[in-house]
Amino acid sequence: MAIALVAIIGMVALVEAGINGIDASGGDDAAGKMAKWRHMLGRLMARGHGRGMQMQQHAWQHVARHMLEITRVEGTLENVNGIYYVNNTSLYFGDDAFLNMLARSDYDGDGVYEQIWEELEGLEGSHVVVNGMLNNGTLYVSHINGIWFRVPRDVDVVTIEGTLENINGSFYVNGYELGIKRGYSRSDIDGDGLLERMYEEFAGLEGSDVTVDGVMHDGWIMVMHINGIWAR
Numbered sequence: 001m002a003i004a005l006v007a008i009i010g011m012v013a014l015v016e017a018g019i020n021g022i023d024a025s026g027g028d029d030a031a032g033k034m035a036k037w038r039h040m041l042g043r044l045m046a047r048g049h050g051r052g053m054q055m056q057q058h059a060w061q062h063v064a065r066h067m068l069e070i071t072r073v074e075g076t077l078e079n080v081n082g083i084y085y086v087n088n089t090s091l092y093f094g095d096d097a098f099l100n101m102l103a104r105s106d107y108d109g110d111g112v113y114e115q116i117w118e119e120l121e122g123l124e125g126s127h128v129v130v131n132g133m134l135n136n137g138t139l140y141v142s143h144i145n146g147i148w149f150r151v152p153r154d155v156d157v158v159t160i161e162g163t164l165e166n167i168n169g170s171f172y173v174n175g176y177e178l179g180i181k182r183g184y185s186r187s188d189i190d191g192d193g194l195l196e197r198m199y200e201e202f203a204g205l206e207g208s209d210v211t212v213d214g215v216m217h218d219g220w221i222m223v224m225h226i227n228g229i230w231a232r
């Protein structure tokens, strides 16, 4: 199961990397990945998932738009008095609680999933490509070498509570449209005993009061958690 999850996360990171243009092989490859994804989407829609997939395509376009704003920095990872830099840009990886968590990926490639600060230490002095959100000269890191790291925290992470509504196939809480991930959920979010597509997990919670957090973008929320459960 753990290996399967790593594979899924890796796939998502690759797609994101393509959109970001951080794929070393360049734009053609990124375009190819998008074309492949669209082809897959078309096939699924033809199979009669129309409404849900339409909504998910809508969500995907928002995510893609958001990802394109993300900045890229490339160079040697340096540690000066406890602050990491690449090309004189200071990097923010997270607070101490986050840095002490177990890494989701083996960022330094030593074959071991370590605490995040240890993974970063393992990358010191090496050439890295880092993506994130640039704010006042500091890059809030989202990807290291194309591998997903975290949601950069200077973006508008919000928590809202309210009734989950479905309007024309899209989910809303307090008037905010929710962007949810395509494909299957890793958790039984609606508690019906089945691991379903994320759309169906959310549909199972329609009409109930929920707590949702995620990244706010133009009045639209890319959902990270619902009722305390990871939903990406």
Ligand SMILES: [Ca+2]
Pocket: 106, 107, 108, 109, 110, 111, 112, 113, 114, 119, 122
């Ligand atoms: Ca490692």
Ligand SMILES: [Ca+2]
Pocket: 187, 188, 189, 190, 191, 192, 193, 194, 195, 196, 201, 204
């Ligand atoms: Ca379920």
